[in-house]
Structure formats: C-alpha cells, structure tokens
Amino acid sequence: MKKIKILLVDDHKLVRNGIKYTLESGRSAPFISSIDEAVNGDEAILKCKINRYDIIFMDINMPEKDGIAATKEILKNDQFTKIIALSMYDEDYEIRSMIKAGAVGYLLKNTGTEILDEAIQTIINGGKYYSNDVAIKLLEPNPGTSREKIKIIRETNQNESVLTKRELQILELIAAELTNEEIAAELNLSKRTIDSHRQNIINKLQxxxxxxxxxYAFKIGII
Amino acid sequence: MKKIKILLVDDHKLVRNGIKYTLESGRSAPFISSIDEAVNGDEAILKCKINRYDIIFMDINMPEKDGIAATKEILKNDQFTKIIALSMYDEDYEIRSMIKAGAVGYLLKNTGTEILDEAIQTIINGGKYYSNDVAIKLLEPNPGTSREKIKIIRETNQNESVLTKRELQILELIAAELTNEEIAAELNLSKRTIDSHRQNIINKLQxxxxxxxxxYAFKIGII
DNA sequence: AAATACTTAGGTATAAATACGCATTAATTA
DNA sequence: TAATTAATGCGTATTTATACCTAAGTATTT
Known part of the structure; x- marks a missing residue:
C-alpha cells in the first residue's frame, strides 16, 4: 500500500502539534509517509505547487488567506488532493462554503484519535467524512435518506442565503459603524438603496x- | 527535584493534545510527573478540589465556565497553584483580566516548545511569564521600567473603561439581538434604564x- | 462621615433602523 | 431569446436607537 503525504494548515502551532500528535499516535500512523505544515492559506497554496499531498487538513479561519479560498485554489491545480476542513465551530455557513469549495470532509477541533483515523480511512477510500455534529447540522432541515440529503444541499446551495457582492460590501460598511446615510455617501448611492439592501440582508440571514x-459578519470572517 | 503535576484546560481536544505533545517532547519533560486534562472551567475547578496541580494551562474562552472565572475560583482555594493563561488572541482586555484574576503567565496558542519550556522554568522558579507579543501589548502605553509598568497597569486597571456587571449583562442581551424594551422586560427594569445603560456603554467604549x-462584545469574548 | 461610583429612571428631541410594497434597469443564466 | 437575479430607488409608517440632561437611592470605598 502506498503511504500518504499529509499537509496541516493552521495558524496556531499548538493546534498543528495537536493534529500531528494525534495522527502519529493513531491507527493510521503506519500509512503516513510524512506530515508537512503551513501557517496560512497562502503558504499552503505555495507548498502545494512544490509538493503533492494526499490529504490536507485545512483550518478555516486564518489570516492572509482563509481555508475556503485556499481550498478552491489548491483544488483548481490538483483535483486529486483530498482536503478535510477543520474548524472550531459547527457553523452552517462555514460548512457549506467548504463543501462548495470542494472539501471532502469536515471535522471539529474537539476531535480525537478514533474519529481522525476513521476520517482518513474513509477519505482515502474515496468517501466523504463529516463529523457527527457537522452532519446533523447539515441534514437538519431536509427530508430523504442521508446520501440524497447531501446531494440536495449541494444543489440548493446556490439558492441559499449567501450574500451578493454588493450586500457584502454594505455589510462591511455597517460593521465599520457607518449609518445608511454615510454608506450611501461612500458608495455614491441613494440612502434608500442602502435601506433596501440592509433590509434584504436582514431577511436573507434571518x-x-x-x-x-x-x-454574521464575524462568522464569515469579514471583520 | 520534585516533579510537577500539570493540568490542561481547554475545550478543544486537538489543542489539549497539542500542548501535551509539546510538553512531552520538550526540555521540561523529565520534570513532569503527570499531565491531566479538563474540558472547561467547571471541570477544572472540580479536578482542583481532588488533586493539587503545580501548573495549570488555562484556556480563556470556554463554554460552561470561562478561564477568568475558573482562575479566580481555583486560586481562592489554593494560592500556590500557578496558572498560565492560553489564548488565541492577544487582546488587552483578556490579558489584563487574567492577570487580575491571578494568572502568572500568558501565552498565545501559536507557542512552540522552546517558549513553553522557558515559561514553565520561569514560573516554577517563582517568576511570571508573558509571551513577547503579550508583553508588548501590556507595556505599550506607559513609561518606566518593565516591573514598574506591570504594577502601574494593575493599579490603573480599576479606573479603566471596563464595563460594570450590569453593563456587561445588558451588552450580552444586546448581542442576543434583544431590543431595549425586551431587555427591560427580561430584567424587570424600565426601558429608560436600559436606554441609559446603553448610552453609557457606547460612551465608555467610544x-x-x-x-x-x-x-466589542466579540473582542472581550462574551459572544 | 464623606466622597465616589453604580443603578435606577424620567424629560425631550432627533436620527436611524426596521418593515412591506412596488418598480426600473442591468446583468446573468437557462 | 426568455427568464431570473442583482442592483437600484422611492413611498409610507412604525419602532428603535442615539444624544444630552437631570436626579435620587444604593453600595462601596476612603
């Protein structure tokens, strides 16, 4: 059996050490040939241009380049790399964004050895792995069998409550503590336009x- | 030399593993007798009632009971335990709160083996240890020698623009998306009282x- | 005992946000 | 090309928030 090459991407050294330690002491250890590290999305992309990794554990919230953007870019160059998202939070938006970006797994950082091993085995064999909490979150609103459900979600994904560019821009300015009037001035638009956008954003995000x-702005990392 | 007993408090298993691995592979390893774990402040307090720990690595943001409250309570029962705060962020407020609570060290989670060893040695010898970034943050605004500076900060701490209990409570409810009227109902107070508090908070925080x-609520970790 | 800070609450006024509906134009996608 | 979505803007109304002021009762500290 071919041994696998792993890349850990996380801005916190203790977390990288944690994954590394957990991997090295787990059931999958004999199948691992090397474990490389990167501190952010940019470095990860760079390393992927030099080396080929079988599995990448990708943190989502990072400075420089977040995990979602990095995932997209890495998979553009090499679709055979398997990327597993790692997050502190089981946030709907993050999960769906990562899946959309092409991640084949999603684990929370409170994961132990067993789950990590299980995830690796599943993914190496061409499957997808979502930790239990994540899966529950994903499958909550829809009926059908589990596999169908994931499919449904993927298809529905686009129609989902993700903000448009303009809306994101306005949300950023709201987060910068500007009033609608100030935002309008900033963007050379009518105050009423901003009113409408703001209302739409509130509705979309519920x-x-x-x-x-x-x-929400914090959740998606624009602050 | 007496071997030391360590307790790791963090809600994320990967982080606990990371610290554990880092400790076990470091220079201090021969001096460690055991490494125990707790997943939140409450469990930490409980474990401290049963065992005596020489050093506790304490995460700040945790569910159930945060690191600041847990630190206070643990030190109330045993002043000889040394508590080292561990945080993702080098936020002024968190740092000062932990120091005020009695922590003798403050490390960021991007810490490596060397720093961790250095911190342990320093603290075992009765000193205090703040990682570089943290120290810089702490000492930024004031003149004088470093030791004096920390003293100054401790004394100034109370006069600082930190919110009162009531204000914090109201801020939490604002963050929960309640209106002033709803907050008033929740706390059995007049809406005007909440108006005043809200205004005061805005003024205090500028x-x-x-x-x-x-x-701000995010910055201090109450969300 | 006096000073200080916290909590409470009201007066008055203006500014801003929220809510729902409607409509036009540009851009994108089927 | 037809259909859909995004972006723009206005009408009207109500609710909330912001601003600045005063003030009294409660704790707490000096």
Whole structure:
C-alpha cells in the first residue's frame, strides 16, 4: 500500500502539534509517509505547487488567506488532493462554503484519535467524512435518506442565503459603524438603496437587527 | 527535584493534545510527573478540589465556565497553584483580566516548545511569564521600567473603561439581538434604564452604535 | 462621615433602523 | 431569446436607537 503525504494548515502551532500528535499516535500512523505544515492559506497554496499531498487538513479561519479560498485554489491545480476542513465551530455557513469549495470532509477541533483515523480511512477510500455534529447540522432541515440529503444541499446551495457582492460590501460598511446615510455617501448611492439592501440582508440571514448582522459578519470572517 | 503535576484546560481536544505533545517532547519533560486534562472551567475547578496541580494551562474562552472565572475560583482555594493563561488572541482586555484574576503567565496558542519550556522554568522558579507579543501589548502605553509598568497597569486597571456587571449583562442581551424594551422586560427594569445603560456603554467604549457594541462584545469574548 | 461610583429612571428631541410594497434597469443564466 | 437575479430607488409608517440632561437611592470605598 502506498503511504500518504499529509499537509496541516493552521495558524496556531499548538493546534498543528495537536493534529500531528494525534495522527502519529493513531491507527493510521503506519500509512503516513510524512506530515508537512503551513501557517496560512497562502503558504499552503505555495507548498502545494512544490509538493503533492494526499490529504490536507485545512483550518478555516486564518489570516492572509482563509481555508475556503485556499481550498478552491489548491483544488483548481490538483483535483486529486483530498482536503478535510477543520474548524472550531459547527457553523452552517462555514460548512457549506467548504463543501462548495470542494472539501471532502469536515471535522471539529474537539476531535480525537478514533474519529481522525476513521476520517482518513474513509477519505482515502474515496468517501466523504463529516463529523457527527457537522452532519446533523447539515441534514437538519431536509427530508430523504442521508446520501440524497447531501446531494440536495449541494444543489440548493446556490439558492441559499449567501450574500451578493454588493450586500457584502454594505455589510462591511455597517460593521465599520457607518449609518445608511454615510454608506450611501461612500458608495455614491441613494440612502434608500442602502435601506433596501440592509433590509434584504436582514431577511436573507434571518437575523433581527444590526446586532445579528455584525455577528454574521464575524462568522464569515469579514471583520 | 520534585516533579510537577500539570493540568490542561481547554475545550478543544486537538489543542489539549497539542500542548501535551509539546510538553512531552520538550526540555521540561523529565520534570513532569503527570499531565491531566479538563474540558472547561467547571471541570477544572472540580479536578482542583481532588488533586493539587503545580501548573495549570488555562484556556480563556470556554463554554460552561470561562478561564477568568475558573482562575479566580481555583486560586481562592489554593494560592500556590500557578496558572498560565492560553489564548488565541492577544487582546488587552483578556490579558489584563487574567492577570487580575491571578494568572502568572500568558501565552498565545501559536507557542512552540522552546517558549513553553522557558515559561514553565520561569514560573516554577517563582517568576511570571508573558509571551513577547503579550508583553508588548501590556507595556505599550506607559513609561518606566518593565516591573514598574506591570504594577502601574494593575493599579490603573480599576479606573479603566471596563464595563460594570450590569453593563456587561445588558451588552450580552444586546448581542442576543434583544431590543431595549425586551431587555427591560427580561430584567424587570424600565426601558429608560436600559436606554441609559446603553448610552453609557457606547460612551465608555467610544463606539458609535450597535455595530461597535457587538464588535466589542466579540473582542472581550462574551459572544 | 464623606466622597465616589453604580443603578435606577424620567424629560425631550432627533436620527436611524426596521418593515412591506412596488418598480426600473442591468446583468446573468437557462 | 426568455427568464431570473442583482442592483437600484422611492413611498409610507412604525419602532428603535442615539444624544444630552437631570436626579435620587444604593453600595462601596476612603
């Protein structure tokens, strides 16, 4: 059996050490040939141009380049690399974005040896692996069998409540503590336009007010 | 030389593994007798009632009970335990709160073996250890020698623009997307009282509006 | 005992946000 | 090309938030 090459991408050394230690002490250890590290998305992309990795564990929230963008770019160059997302949070938006970007797995950082091994085995054999909490989150709203469900979600994904460019831009300015009037001035638009956008964003995200908007802005990492 | 007993407190298993691995592979390894783990502040407090630990590595942001509260409570029962704060972020507020709570060290999670060893040695010998970035943050605004500086900060701490209990409570409810009226109902107070508090908080924090409030709430980790 | 800070609450006013509906134009996609 | 979505803008109304002020009762600290 061919041994696998792994890349760990996370801006926190202790977390990288944690994964490394967990991998080296797990059931999959004999099948691993090397474990490389990168501190952010940019470095990960660079390393992928030099080496070929079988599995990449990718953190989502990182400075320089986040895991979602890095995943997209890496898979553009090499579709055979398997990318497993790693996150602190089981946030709907992050999960779906990573899946959309091409990740074949999603684990939370409170994962132990057994789950990590299971995920590696599954993915090496061409499967997909979502940790339990993540899967539950993903499959909550829809009926059908589990496999169908994931398919449904992928298809529905585009119609989902993801903001448009303009909306994102306005959300950023809201987060910068500007009023609608100030935003309008900034973008050379009517205040009423910003009113509408703001309302649409609130509806799309199903939040109640500005507080909800800012929390979402944090969630998707634009703050 | 007496071997030391260590407790790791963090809600993420990978992070606990990371610290453990880093400790076990470091220079301090021969001096460590055991490494115990807890997943949140509550469990840490409980474990401290059963065992005596020489050093506790304490995460700050955790569910159930955060690191600041846990630190206070643990030190109330045993002042000889040395607590080292561990955080993702070098946020002023967190650092100062942990120092105030009695932590003798503050490390960021991107710490490697060398720093970790250095910190342990320093603290075992009765010293205090702040990782470089943290120390810089702490000492930025004030003149004087480093030791004096820390003293100054401790004394100034109370006069600082930190929110009162009530204000924090209201900020949390604002972050939960409640309106002032709903908050008033929740706390059995007049809406006008909440209006006043909200205004005071905005003034204290020098932010412009709700967006600023929520960003601050994130910064201090109450979201 | 006096000073200080916290909590409470009201007066008054304006600014801003929220809610729903409608409509046009540009851009994208089927 | 037809259909859909994104971006723009306005009408109207209500609710919330922001701003600045005063002030009294409560704790806490000096």
């Amino acid at each position: 939040v109640k007010n500005t507080a909800g908007l800012i929390k | 932010v412009k509006n709700t967006a600023g409030l929520i960003k």
